[in-house]
Amino acid sequence: MTSAWFSSPDTAAKSLGEAGYLADEATATTAYLAGALEKPLLVEGPAGVGKTELAKAVARATGAELVRLQCYEGLDEARALYEWNYKKQLLRIQAAGDQAWEETHDDIFTDEFLLTRPLLTAIRRSEPTVLLVDEVDKTDVEVEGLLLEVLSDFQVTIPELGTVAAVRRPFVVLTSNATRELSEAVKRRCLYLHLDYPDAEREREIVLSQVPGVEDTLAAQLVEFVGRMRALELKKSPSIAESVDWARTLVALQIGSLDEAAVARTLGVVLKHASDHDRAVRELKLAASRS
Amino acid sequence: MSGLLDRHIGFVEALREAGLAVSLAEDLDALTALQSVTWDSREVVRTAYAATLVKRQAQRPTFDSLFDLWFPRLVGDGAATDAAEADEDSDAGTVRDSGEALQEFRDELLEALITNEEDRLRQLAGEAVGRFGAMPGRAEGESSWSSYAAMKRVDPDGLVFALMQALLASGEGDEESARATANGRAEAFTRLAEGDARRRIAEQKGPEHVARIAVRPTIDRIDFINARRGELADMRREIYPLARRLATRLTQEHHARRRGPLDFRRTVRASISTGGVPLTTHHKPKRPHRTELVVLCDVSGSVANFAQFTLLLVFALREQFAGMRAFTFVDTVHEVTSYFRPGADPVDVLADLGASASQAALWGRTNYGRAFTKFQDEYAAALGPKSSLLILGDARSNYSDLALPALREMADSARHAWWLNPESSRQWGTGDSAAREYAELVPMVECRNLTQLAEFVHDIL
Structure with a gap:
């Protein structure tokens, strides 16, 4: 069974790597499976571990276009699926003059007056498409119901136009911060991938590839330090995004080695809670006094 | 292929038994996924199963341990250790497990821990259980391998210091980080050995048997009362994310019915x-509508953990309340509101709470009646028509006076009153438990694990 997306887990890892995304084995395999089984991929994990980036990387690696649906509270069908451009329809009716209503009616419910939103756009495209449904846990439960229809059959029914079925199934990635438990129905239709903080080796590679100009030893020091902070009980553990930001900060400040003073000056880049800050300073000062 | 299918079905059955809701559709998905990957790597197979069957990260540990049972890394001692074993046997029939052999093994282990090669460590873990964890002579039907025995003999924790020195000598970081790394590696080795012992037992008795006893429930379903120390730490880490999830859910629900007149x-x-x-x-x-919350919790030994978790969770959700006052008691009442400063570090708060527990005890024996009377004497003003009362405790009052009138007064003066009991409702009213009597005055809710706690807190808000 060959897939239009990746031909094997190894090639998935390789082409994602070339697209600037260093995937571990599980991520690459799951991405490959999502393509091979043509099932949506639900990615969960803490903020800043590269969930959204995975979808972008898949798009880059396969030369597909990315269609993004950013979810938020109050997102509705008109914003997610399609909407009729009623202002234009009104103009059309006014311009019609004494044309018969039947004719006008047929005229105004055509493609010309249809505003497609991300979900419909992704389904109607004939070129390879990656559909990213970002932060799906922020939506209301009704939108989940809407997603169900789209994700299981890849088709949308528009009463005036009929059913639009996907010409070519898009590669769907849903991301979630797990602030809300998604319904079983959605989960059942998806493959599931939990992205977590990477191990030190991989994180170092990520920092090196994302931040040009960072020294190898500095990256290693930084990653090791971040790893120690993750072991503390913090309200928000630093994620990869924070490691990369930190490396950028250090490069911008031209700090070549991560000593205590450097850490104290730049800790705000990594820890965003005052109590976390205190805790880290205390625990790591403790470490300093012991050695 | 049929044997493989049986194994697959057995595995799915075991997952269902362990509480993962695996539907038939997911089952079929897993098979399709397996067909589209090659079977040359065990990790790929594991990922294929995980992607299709596990839809909640909290269930991942359960899944992993079951996967290791149904699809073991190797069978018996495997091919890898055969050579070493033959060697050993030819030397002197029985010295597979002797002081000398142990010393030799520990040297080898230290070396492997320093280089941290995963394959080597895995193999050594298998060897450790095979050589030092065997419990021969036990009756048929009892497990004959013990990772506990093996680890007691091999004692990887005893190697931590040497490992640390070696790490320092190779110039990797400072002392603190070396210590952390060394501890981490020794722990990882112990876990490997535990896994191997399970694998061996599963081989003898079938994976179903081990699955039933060796697989712990997921962290949000572990009882507060029976939790182990490591699990308590994990639970504490869960509190803050849990509070955040609850707060999001509550805001969403409030927004959904925001439109007023x-x-x-x-x-x-x-x-x-x-x-x-x-x-x-x-x-x-x-x-x-926001109420003022008054929490009154029993902090005597048996239920202290439960009280602390609930206090932390309620405190993390304090924006949902107009105000909050917290009291702890064993046999007298002590106010602890001041420990909950906004933005305070949860670990510090817990430490402070632990230290203050002594102030809630005069004689050290739980006495609900005395605590309620005392509360009515000193803090009766805390309860009013705008406040809600939340009592946490197992209602085990050492057969003392229950002071039911005092509790009735408290419940009447508050707008709402609830009682959370960390014991299973089956045990209410047994022994010295006065749960039944108190439940008549204040609605009592069973709250044994994080899931139940989250549900309760969500419902009252």
Whole structure:
């Protein structure tokens, strides 16, 4: 069974790597499976571990276009699926003059007056498409119901136009911060991938590839330090995004080695809670006094 | 293939038994996924199963341990150790497990820990259980391998210091980080050995048997009362994310029914721009109803953990309340509101709470009656028509006076009152438990694990 997306887990890892995304084995395999089984991929994990980036990387690696649906509270069908451009329809009716209503009616419910939103756009495209449904846990439960229809059959029914079925199934990635438990129905239709903080080796590679100009030893020091902070009980553990930001900060400040003073000056880049800050300073000062 | 299918079905059955809701559709997905990957790597197979069957990260540990049972890394001692074993046997029949052999093994282990090669460590873990964890002579039907025995003999924790020195010598970081790394590696080795012992037992008795006893429930379903120390730490880490999830859910639900009564004035004013036709209506926002929460918790040894978790969770959700006062008691009442400063570090708060527990005890024996009477004497003003009362405790009062009138007074003066009991409702009213008597005055809710706790807190808000 060959897939239009990746031909094997190894090639998935390789082409994602070339697209600037260093995937571990599980991520690459799951991405490959999502393509091979043509099932949506639900990615969960803490903020800043590269969930959204995975979808972008898949798009880059396969030369597909990315269609993004950013979810938020109050997102509705008109914003997610399609909407009729009623202002234009009104103009059309006014311009019609004494044309018969039947004719006008047929005229105004055509493609010309249809505003497609991300979900419909992704389904109607004939070129390879990656559909990213970002932060799906922020939506209301009704939108989940809407997603169900789209994700299981890849088709949308528009009463005036009929059913639009996907010409070519898009590669769907849903991301979630797990602030809300998604319904079983959605989960059942998806493959599931939990992205977590990477191990030190991989994180170092990520920092090196994302931040040009960072020294190898500095990256290693930084990653090791971040790893120690993750072991503390913090309200928000630093994620990869924070490691990369930190490396950028250090490069911008031209700090070549991560000593205590450097850490104290730049800790705000990594820890965003005052109590976390205190805790880290205390625990790591403790470490300093012991050695 | 049929044997493989049986194994697959057995595995799925075991997952269901362990509480993962695996539907038939997911089952079929897993098979399709397995067909589209190659079977040359065990990790790929594991990922294929995980992607299709496990839809909640909390269930991942359960899944992993079951996967290791149904699809073991190797069978018996495997091919890898055969050579070493033959060697050993030819030397002197029985010295597979002797002081000398142990020393030799530990040297080898230290070396492997320093280089941290995963394959080597895995192999050594298998060897450790095979050589030092065997419990021969036990009756048929009892497990004959013990990772505990093996680890007691091999003692990887005893190697931590040497490992640390070696790490320091190779110039990797400072002392603190070396210590952390060394501890981490020794722990990882112990886990490997535990896994191997399970694998061996599963081989003898079938994976179903081990699955039933060796697989712990997921962290949000572990009882507060029976939790182990490591699990308590994990649970504490869960509190903050849990509070955040609850808060998001609550805000969403409040927003969903935010529209209040019609705001006539604004509607009419807005209608002017549309020629007097009220096209859009405006509504007054609904004022969320917020109560003042009074928490009264039993901090005696048996239920201390439960009380602390609940206090932390309630405190993390304090924006949902107009105010909060917390009291702890064993046989007298002590106010602890001041420990909950906004933005305070949860670990510090717990430490402070632990230290203050002694102030809630005069004689050190739980006495609910005395605590309630004392509360009515000193803090009766805390309860009013705007406040809700939440009592946490197992209602085991050492057969002392229950002071039911005092509790009735408290419940009557508050707007709402609830009692959370960390014991299973089956045990209520047994022994010295006065749960039944108290439940008549204050609605009592069973709250044994994080899931139940989260549900309760969500429902009262």
